[in-house]
Every structure is written in C-alpha cells, then in structure tokens.
Amino acid sequence: MLRDITLGQYYPGNSVIHRLDPRVKIIGTMVYIVALFVVHTFVGFAISFVALAAVIAVSKVPVKFILRGLKPIFFIILFTFVLNMFMYSGEVLVKIGFLQITKEGLYTAFFMATRLILLIIGSSLLTLATRPMSLTDGIESLLKPFSKIGLPAHELAMMMTIALRFIPTLLEETDKIMKAQQARGADFETGNIFKRAKHLIPILIPLFISAFRIAQDMAMAMEARCYRGGDNRTRMNVMKYSKIDGVACVILALFVGAAILERILI
Amino acid sequence: MSIQARNITHIYSEGLPHESVALFDISFEIDDGEFVGIIGHTGSGKSTLLQHLNGLLKPKSGQIVVGGVDITAGKVSMIDIRRRTGLVFQYPEYQLFEESVAKDVAFGPQNLGLPPEEIESRVEEALQLVGLDYNEFKDKSPFDLSGGEKRKVAIAGVIAMKPEVLILDEPTAGLDPKAHRDILSMIENIHDHEKNITILVTHKMDDVARLADKILVMEDGRLVMNGTPEEIFSQKEALSGMGLSIPEPTELIIDCRECGMDLPADVLTIDQAEEALVAVLAK
Amino acid sequence: MKKHQTRFWIQAALIAAIYATLTILLGSIGYGPVQFRIAEALTVLPALTPAAIPGLFAGCMIANILGPYGMIDMILGGGATLLAAILSYRLRKHPALVPLPPILVNGVVIGAMLYYVYAVPMSLWACMGAVSLGQLVSCYIIGYPLLKILGHYEKIFQ
Numbered sequence: 001m002l003r004d005i006t007l008g009q010y011y012p013g014n015s016v017i018h019r020l021d022p023r024v025k026i027i028g029t030m031v032y033i034v035a036l037f038v039v040h041t042f043v044g045f046a047i048s049f050v051a052l053a054a055v056i057a058v059s060k061v062p063v064k065f066i067l068r069g070l071k072p073i074f075f076i077i078l079f080t081f082v083l084n085m086f087m088y089s090g091e092v093l094v095k096i097g098f099l100q101i102t103k104e105g106l107y108t109a110f111f112m113a114t115r116l117i118l119l120i121i122g123s124s125l126l127t128l129a130t131r132p133m134s135l136t137d138g139i140e141s142l143l144k145p146f147s148k149i150g151l152p153a154h155e156l157a158m159m160m161t162i163a164l165r166f167i168p169t170l171l172e173e174t175d176k177i178m179k180a181q182q183a184r185g186a187d188f189e190t191g192n193i194f195k196r197a198k199h200l201i202p203i204l205i206p207l208f209i210s211a212f213r214i215a216q217d218m219a220m221a222m223e224a225r226c227y228r229g230g231d232n233r234t235r236m237n238v239m240k241y242s243k244i245d246g247v248a249c250v251i252l253a254l255f256v257g258a259a260i261l262e263r264i265l266i
Numbered sequence: 267m268s269i270q271a272r273n274i275t276h277i278y279s280e281g282l283p284h285e286s287v288a289l290f291d292i293s294f295e296i297d298d299g300e301f302v303g304i305i306g307h308t309g310s311g312k313s314t315l316l317q318h319l320n321g322l323l324k325p326k327s328g329q330i331v332v333g334g335v336d337i338t339a340g341k342v343s344m345i346d347i348r349r350r351t352g353l354v355f356q357y358p359e360y361q362l363f364e365e366s367v368a369k370d371v372a373f374g375p376q377n378l379g380l381p382p383e384e385i386e387s388r389v390e391e392a393l394q395l396v397g398l399d400y401n402e403f404k405d406k407s408p409f410d411l412s413g414g415e416k417r418k419v420a421i422a423g424v425i426a427m428k429p430e431v432l433i434l435d436e437p438t439a440g441l442d443p444k445a446h447r448d449i450l451s452m453i454e455n456i457h458d459h460e461k462n463i464t465i466l467v468t469h470k471m472d473d474v475a476r477l478a479d480k481i482l483v484m485e486d487g488r489l490v491m492n493g494t495p496e497e498i499f500s501q502k503e504a505l506s507g508m509g510l511s512i513p514e515p516t517e518l519i520i521d522c523r524e525c526g527m528d529l530p531a532d533v534l535t536i537d538q539a540e541e542a543l544v545a546v547l548a549k
Numbered sequence: 550m551k552k553h554q555t556r557f558w559i560q561a562a563l564i565a566a567i568y569a570t571l572t573i574l575l576g577s578i579g580y581g582p583v584q585f586r587i588a589e590a591l592t593v594l595p596a597l598t599p600a601a602i603p604g605l606f607a608g609c610m611i612a613n614i615l616g617p618y619g620m621i622d623m624i625l626g627g628g629a630t631l632l633a634a635i636l637s638y639r640l641r642k643h644p645a646l647v648p649l650p651p652i653l654v655n656g657v658v659i660g661a662m663l664y665y666v667y668a669v670p671m672s673l674w675a676c677m678g679a680v681s682l683g684q685l686v687s688c689y690i691i692g693y694p695l696l697k698i699l700g701h702y703e704k705i706f707q
Contacts, residue, residue, distance in 0.1 A: 116668070156606075
C-alpha cells in the first residue's frame with residue numbers, strides 16, 4: 001500500500017514558474033488568495049481564472065495533476081453547492097416536494113463553489129511547482145524579519161527540513177509496525193470508529209519510540225559535526241532574485257490592480 | 267496441515283511508473299511438520315513471499331492453500347488466516363508496546379477472541395518456551411529489558427497464538443553469537459514441541475543446513491532451487507553465482523578434498539565434519 | 550546552541566514528522582465539516598514535552614505542504630494548532646483537561662474557516678460544533694489514552 005503513495009505534490013519540471021524564487025511564489029499565492037476574496041462578481045472570477053490558466057500553462061504541469069488536487073475536497077464542494085442551492089430564500093425556480101431551488105440559492109452555490117475551486121487550484125499550484133525544501137527555505141527567509149521579535153525562524157525552518165527528510169523513513173517504519181501488529185491479529189480496517197481507534201495505540205507507541213530513538217542519534221550526530229544553531233550559518237543553495245522574478249512581480253501587481261478595479265467599478 | 271503455493275505472481279505499484287515484479291510464477295509445497303529454510307540475496311523477494319503466506323499481501327495471480335483453505339480466495343477472514351500462520355518480522359522487538367510483558371504477549375491471543383483464562387495460560391506457556399521465567403518477567407515493562415530479552419518477548423507474542431505455521435524472518439539479525447545460538451535452539455525447541463511447520467528465512471547457511479528438511483532458494487523474485495540441504499549445498503558454483511555461500515563445514519571439507527583428502531562429499535554440519543575428519547586422520 | 554537545545558528542536562522535528570506521516574497515512578475519516586483527523590490525537594503531546602509546541606505547528610504546516618488543502622488551511626490550521634498547543638502545555642498538570650484546547654480552538658477557528666471561506670451553508674455555530682465533534686473523538690478517544698500510556702515512558706522525552 002505504501003509504495004503507491006507519491007509523497008507530496010511536487011511535479012518536477014524546469015518551467016519559468018518552477019524557477020521563480022520561492023518567496024515570490026509564496027507571496028504571489030497569498031496575494032492571489034486575498035484577491036479571490038476582494039472580487040465580488042463572476043467577472044472578478046473570470047479575471048482570476050485567466051491569470052490562473054496562464055500560470056498553469058507556463059508551468060507545464062499536466063492538467064490531470066492539477067485536478068487531482070481537487071479530489072479530496074470534492075465532497076466538501078459538492079456538499080456546499082447542494083446545500084447552498086436549497087437553503088436560500090428568494091425567487092423560486094424549481095420546487096421538488098418541500099425542497100425548493102431559488103435563483104439566489106443557485107447563484108450563491110455557483111459563486112461559492114467557483115471561488116473554492118479557484119482557491120484550491122491556486123494553492124496546489126504552489127506545491128506542484130515548488131520543491132518542499134525550496135518552500136521551507138522561502139518560509140525561513142520570509143520569517144527572518146520576525147526573528148528580531150523573538151521568532152526562531154532558523155530553528156523553525158531547520159525543524160521543517162528535518163521533518164521532511166524523515167517522513168519517508170517514518171512511513172516505512174509505520175508500514176512495518178502495522179504489518180507486524182496485523183500479523184498478531186490487529187485489525188485496522190473493519191469495525192466501528194472506537195474499535196479502530198483502540199487498535200491505533202499498538203502503532204503509535206512503537207512509532208514514537210522509534211522516532212525518539214532516531215532523534216537522539218541525530219542530535220548526537222549533528223553536534224559531533226559542530227552544529228551550533230543558526231547564527232552566521234552559511235548555506236549551499238543561495239536564493240537569489242533574478243529577472244523572471246521581477247517580471248512576475250509586475251504581472252502580479254497588474255493582477256492586483258485588476259482585482260481592485262473590479263471591486264470598485266463593478 | 268500442509269501448504270501449497272501455485273504460480274504466485276505479485277506486482278508492486280501496478281500501473282504506476284515504478285511498477286516492478288516482486289514474485290514471478292512461484293510454486294512449491296510444504297508438508298506437515300516440515301522445517302523449511304528460505305535463502306536468497308537481499309531483494310530476491312523473500313519478505314514478499316512471507317507476507318503472502320499469512321495474507322498480508324494478496325498475489326496478482328496464483329493460489330495459496332494453507333491447511334486446505336485457499337487464502338487467496340475472495341472471502342477468507344483475516345483472523346482465520348492469522349490463527350493458522352504466525353509471522354515474526356525482522357527486529358520484532360520494535361513491535362512491543364504494552365505496559366507489561368504479559369500484556370504484550372497477550373495481545374495476539376486477545377485479538378483471536380480467546381477467554382481470559384486461556385489467554386493467561388498461553389502467555390505463561392509462550393514465555394516458558396522462549397526461555398523467560400513467567401513470574402520474573404510478566405509484570406516488567408518491555409522497555410526495561412535487554413535487546414535479546416525483548417526479542418524473545420516479541421517472539422513469544424506470536425507463539426502464544428499457537429499458529430500451525432510459524433514463519434520467522436531472520437530471527438537472529440543483529441544478535442551476538444551466543445544470543446544467536448540461544449534463539450536458534452529455542453526455535454528448534456518450539457518446532458519439536460508444537461510439531462508445526464516452521465519456515466525460517468536466514469542468511470546463515472549453517473543454520474538451515476542443520477535444521478531444515480527442505481530449502482527454497484530465491485533469486486530476483488523467482489524460485490530457482492527447491493530441495494534437501496544435501497541437494498542444495500552440493501551446488502556451490504550455482505549458489506555463489508547468486509551471491510550465496512555454503513555452510514562453513516561444507517566449505518572446509520571441500521577444501522580438504524581438493525588437497526587430496528578422502529572425505530565424503532555431503533557434509534553439512536560441524537558434527538558431520540568432525541566425524542569425517544576424525545575417521546580420515548585416524549588412519 | 551546549547552546541547553539540550555539541539556535535542557529540543559530535533560524532537561520537535563520528529564513530532565512534526567510523525568504528525569505529517571499520520572495525516573498522510575491515515576488522513577481523516579468522514580466528509581464535509583465532520584471529520585475525524587487521527588493525527589490530531591498528537592495534540593496531547595505538549596503535556597509531555599514543550600518541544601511539541603513548535604513540533605505540532607510545523608507538522609501542521611508540512612501536512613499542508615504535502616497535502617492538497619492549501620495555504621489557508623496551512624495558516625489558519627497551523628495557527629490554531631499552535632495556540633492550542635500552548636494552552637495544552639499550560640494545562641499539563643491536569644491530564645483530563647489537556648485535550649480540551651485542541652477541541653475548542655480548532656472548533657472555533659476551523660469552524661469559522663469552513664463558514665466564511667468554504668461557505669459551508671450551516672450556521673456558524675453548527676460549523677464550529679461539527680469540527681469540535683470530530684476533534685473530540687480524535688483528542689479524547691485516541692489522544693487521552695495515548696497521553697496516559699506515553700506518560701509511562703517519560704524517559705524517552707528527556
């Protein structure tokens with residue numbers, strides 16, 4: 001089972017989007033999300049959609065992968081859509097028994113669903129076109145100014161890097177532990193929620209013990225190589241802004257402008 | 267109780283880019299009470315095969331019949347399979363989790379739905395079989411034990427389920443020579459006591475030469491040899507082509523024969539080697 | 550960095566990794582606003598070690614980087630987890646109360662997120678209630694026994 005999980009969302013590539021500085025991408029995504037809440041008509045969504053489609057095209061990530069990102073929340077979207085459709089009062093269009101679909105309900109349903117879809121696709125594009133390590137570097141850099149007020153930006157980033165490195169290891173460990181307990185008759189698949197929850201303890205305890213053993217060994221190994229924390233530490237891959245980042249920022253600014261105009265004028 | 271495996275094929279990650287064939291058309295038979303050794307280079311598919319035997323994995327095609335029950339058929343209950351086949355993984359001490367040794371060993375029997383008195387007597391019996399004194403160990407925390415003791419507790423946890431087939435994947439991995447001998451004689455003991463089928467996966471040729479009735483040799487997901495220890499270990503070149511060695515006593519006697527000594531060709535154990543050498547040197 | 554500080558951050562990293570691993574592997578059972586997120590059982594950990602505070606925060610962020618839910622979940626979910634972790638840490642002397650902050654904080658924050666962002670058309674209170682219910686199962690039914698058992702193995706957290 002575990003061999004079939006592709007870890008993370010990253011889709012390897014060398015497009016312009018892939019090569020953008022991660023900080024630009026993170027801030028760009030945040031701006032895009034805010035814009036989705038600033039605009040308030042379908043015109044605004046159309047502008048966002050065009051922008052999104054352009055970025056997807058440039059990134060060369062196959063649409064198939066993009067749509068995969070929608071799968072897990074498909075039910076939430078459906079749920080939202082259907083309930084919104086029935087729950088608004090107003091001009092009645094269709095009546096089925098005691099349920100009624102109103103014009104307002106239909107509009108709201110489409111509006112909310114569209115925004116949600118644009119939101120999720122936009123966010124997942126960030127992780128599709130950026131390596132996890134690159135993202136943590138970007139986050140560390142963006143949080144650095146906050147270290148003046150005591151936020152341990154370097155330590156947080158290091159922690160995330162180490163965690164990312166260990167997730168495949170822990171996945172394997174968990175697989176082994178699950179199989180060993182299954183061989184002793186533990187059942188994680190059938191039964192009600194309480195029974196299954198109880199059978200998680202034989203997985204969690206050994207997992208913790210393994211994980212903390214690894215943590216101890218690793219701390220010793222790092223200290224043996226003179227690790228002393230983040231002050232004055234240099235790095236191998238230095239993040240640098242380049243021309244494409246400048247262009248991206250300009251385009252981003254234009255998009256924001258369009259969104260604000262939509263809000264004011266329409 | 268016997269096992270028949272017919273044309274088992276298993277594919278990992280089917281349909282995805284990193285699809286790979288793990289087992290290819292494997293067939294063999296194991297008879298009641300046999301002690302079977304499975305040897306093969308790392309990556310030959312041994313662990314995959316073991317997991318098929320107790321239902322953790324289902325083959326893409328093929329059939330496995332354990333004790334007359336086809337475990338690859340659709341509607342077989344997992345608990346029933348696990349009742350018959352016990353699998354001890356490598357480094358089994360990593361599966362310990364309970365607050366006391368007794369509780370941990372009881373985990374398996376509890377999952378089988380046995381009544382409390384039965385569970386307690388099985389726990390006691392299992393601990394005795396692995397050489398741990400019940401009264402001394404039952405209330406100790408598993409995490410306060412030594413590595414060798416932890417491993418014994420883990421093995422006891424599987425034996426307590428009284429499986430008709432006991433499978434052990436490299437049970438002596440990471441142990442020093444004394445602990446190794448300890449565990450091995452324990453396995454021999456259990457096999458004699460329970461009269462079950464024991465399947466041992468190992469890299470130690472000396473051990474299978476001494477204990478096994480039959481040896482299965484795997485390479486690249488295929489079963490390449492199937493026979494008695496005499497048959498298997500007389501094929502030194504074929505084995506070394508697969509990165510496998512032969513038992514040390516056998517190696518020694520072969521070297522002696524090459525020096526011209528008149529010794530029998532089918533020596534497998536230290537005792538047999540000693541006998542043969544004594545006979546020759548006495549002349 | 551002093552010796553025990555490196556250990557602290559690495560422990561935090563491993564807690565983050567476990568949280569993310571469990572989220573990936575076991576995910577959540579259920580759909581829509583009522584979800585049992587198994588990994589949330591780990592929110593009892595701050596009672597055992599303060600390294601769990603940044604650990605859970607990072608774990609939440611990573612689970613969102615590796616998973617599909619996106620930036621809003623990352624920031625709001627992460628923030629809620631962080632706040633809950635700090636409160637749980639403060640309550641560590643009262644084990645029965647430790648699962649309470651993750652239930653309430655997540656209930657409020659995630660509930661509000663579902664209402665405003667995801668436009669789930671139930672009342673705000675219903676959204677919060679639904680999330681709290683899901684959290685209740687994970688945090689008390691899985692988390693509380695976990696806390697009791699791991700409490701026996703204090704030494705691994707030192």
